[in-house]
Amino acid sequence: MSTLIDGLSLGSIYALIALGYTMVYGIAKMLNFAHGDIIMVGTYAVLTTMALCGFPVVAIVAAVIVCTILGVVVEKVAYKPLRGASPLAVLITAIGVSYLLQSIAQLIYGAKPQPVNLINFGHVTFGSTTLNISTLVTLCVAAVIMAGLTIFIKKTKTGRAMIAVSEDRGAAELMGIPVNNVITLTFGIGSALAAAASVFYLLQIPATSPTVGSLPGIKAFTAAVIGGIGSIPGAMIGGILLGVIEKVCMSIPALNPYTTAIEFSLLIVILLVKPTGLLGKKRREKV
Amino acid sequence: MALLTVEDLQVRYGLIQAIRGVSFEVNEGEVVALIGANGAGKTTIMHSICNLIPKAGGKVTFEGKDITNTPAHNLISMGMAQVPEGRRIFQELTVAENLRLGAYTRKDKGEIAASLEEMYERFPILKERSKQIAGTLSGGEQQMLATTRALMSRPKLLLMDEPSMGLSPLFVNIIFDMIKKVNEEGTTVLLVEQNAKKALSIADRGYVLEIGKMVKTGTGKELLEDDSIRKAYLGG
16 A cells, blocks of 8 residues: 555656656657756755755745746757757757756766755554655645646646647647747746656655756656657656556565666557557648 | 738748749738649748748738738737648647637637637537537538638638648538638638639639749639630649
8 A cells, every 4th residue: 555655656756757758749849858857956956945044845936946947948048949950959959958957066066965855744654554744745746736737738728829839830820829938838837847846856865966867857758658758648647657666566575676677668568569658649640 | 902912932942942933912802812733832832921931032011011021920910810721720629729729819808709609600510519629520620610710810811721622522612602701701812722713713813823933813714714724724
């Protein structure tokens, strides 16, 4: 039982990150490999604010603001000039941005991992199971964020404009939708979700380093592909699935050492059976 | 009075010059047809007028305002809407959501619902299917949706790119009747068509395009009766 809840909680962190990958892919048609490093920046924003003032709420708000602004600036400076360039050029730029962010963090904070004490919630006991309260908080808050995002996309005019841009950029332009602004907004939302993920990550593992975003980033990317890249519910399902599998494998001694291998094998199996991912749609090429 | 003026328009795809100095105008209240064979550059002209693809030269004015470099998303609020080739409706959204996106730039929120009803009156089938995902509509219904979606912006000028493409003769008639009606209600129409006979039969004036150049112009009737055009486009 506690393994399942741990898995759901970790999965919801992956899901939040995966949403950033999948939304940017759906709308800007690019893989933003610097997305994992936005999480890293979020953890350092928490570290710095906690050192300066010590209020967790201020630190969380600071992380969200810093990440959102960073996401928007990276899009405007690094990716926007490449609109219409070959996908490979954009991909290499994204990898470059990733290394740039890691190097800047290393310059400022050094390469050593540092402890980040945000909030210590303690734990609760139900009968024979003990649960960390931070796990439950992560699960609940992440669920609220994802529900909010879904409602925003489905029910607001801006959300529908985002769907329109992801489906057909030219036709969206003809409707009067300012496509560039929609893309910028998407980067902002994705980065804010990454900031939330960085806070939840610190609740589970209270330490950071310049490369802290790499592994969760690549796992969330895997989750997005498993769910079907470009699909918002797909990213949520893929993330949860991967988190649960990870925690279940870790709890079984015989499988524990192979946890990461099993996760990535799952990706290969799913892509072999359904190349578009679980909820991905095959797009017809326009004639 | 000329609503849309295109002067010496040039478009290049890499080294290839697709449009080689095309000029034409659309006067207020007219239906103007741009006809030509496949590959003549009709869609390229439509896309470059709206800056969906860049121009290599020339000037475009709309209501006397220079719109040569106006981004596509600003044109619709100026009164110019386009029904693109291949319809390009938003397949994952419902019929009603598609129509509402057509009114994306309109500020008069209260009146958008009235416009929606107006479109449903034009094509009652769209009302029946209003909650249906647009990708499930038939080709003809998708063309109805694409056209009404453009009308939701209450355009002064409607650009229609190959509305008859892939439609059964029945739907072709329905769509052309609608174009005629929309025009009678006061909207100016620029119509690009491979179906030259249909297009010229409802057009006040027409232009004939051949590999990136205008080769002939006249009233719809003159062009319909022109021998060389009959041979080339109307099947003798």
